[in-house]
Amino acid sequence: xxxxxxxxxxxxELASKYKLKIVNIQTTRADNxxxxxxxxxxxxxLKKIGPIPFQxxxxxxxxxxxxxxxxxxxxxIQNQKNLNLLKKWWEHRVxxxxxxxxxxxxxxxxxxxxxxxxxxxxxxTEPEPMETEISIENAVDPDKDGNYPIYIKMGQIVSIxxxxxxxxxxxxxxxxxxxxxxA
Numbered sequence: 001x002x003x004x005x006x007x008x009x010x011x012x013e014l015a016s017k018y019k020l021k022i023v024n025i026q027t028t029r030a031d032n033x034x035x036x037x038x039x040x041x042x043x044x045x046l047k048k049i050g051p052i053p054f055q056x057x058x059x060x061x062x063x064x065x066x067x068x069x070x071x072x073x074x075x076x077i078q079n080q081k082n083l084n085l086l087k088k089w090w091e092h093r094v095x096x097x098x099x100x101x102x103x104x105x106x107x108x109x110x111x112x113x114x115x116x117x118x119x120x121x122x123x124x125t126e127p128e129p130m131e132t133e134i135s136i137e138n139a140v141d142p143d144k145d146g147n148y149p150i151y152i153k154m155g156q157i158v159s160i161x162x163x164x165x166x167x168x169x170x171x172x173x174x175x176x177x178x179x180x181x182x183a
Contacts, residue, residue: 007033014039019100021125023057046102058102058125059132061182064109064117065140065175069152072171077155078115083108086173087118089150089160093142100126101135117178132182140175149173 004022006012011034015025018039025034025042067086069076076082091106104122111117120139124132143149151159151168158168 002032004032004034007035011036011039018043019125020102021057024102024125058100058123059127059182060123061121061132061136061139062180063120063136063139063175063177064111064179065120066115066117066178068174068176069171070174071146072149072152072169074152074169074171075155076152076157076171079156080108080116082157083116083118085150085157085160089148089173090118090120090142090175093148094120094139100124100131118175136177136180140177143172143174146172 004025004027006015006022007029014036015022015034020039020042022034025038027034027038029035067076067078067083067090087106087108094104094106101122101124104120107119107121109117109119122135122139124135126132148162149170149172150157151165152171153166153168158166
């Protein structure tokens, strides 16, 4: 099979924009050249978060995290409704696109020994250990600057929209790693 190369500068630039490496892009041409459509299809597959139809090279990371309130007077009740809202908040707040991260997924993890946790899974495509550490740090604490508070009233999240308090008290959220797995 011929060596994988880009078919055009447009395909190369698009892959660079999405921080995709050529080895992670599935080709459809017999000459093994990567087209713009191949890059777009790869991004669509990665965004669906389902099973990735090809082998992405990188460091697989799985984190079990407990959401914690780092600023605010309200206590957060760890129930299913609150965790579903936090899952949605985490999906939108983690800077997935700014790191060399692909295939990210946020899900609920049912913990038999206590309250449910959030499970974050992603692949860091850069081989440098420091890139993995930075990506983990960004995933665990996606709102370091405090720009995206949640609002809590009597232990329940009433809003995850920073512009809509719905009578709740402002609170900043972070995560505490309960378990970490890297391969």
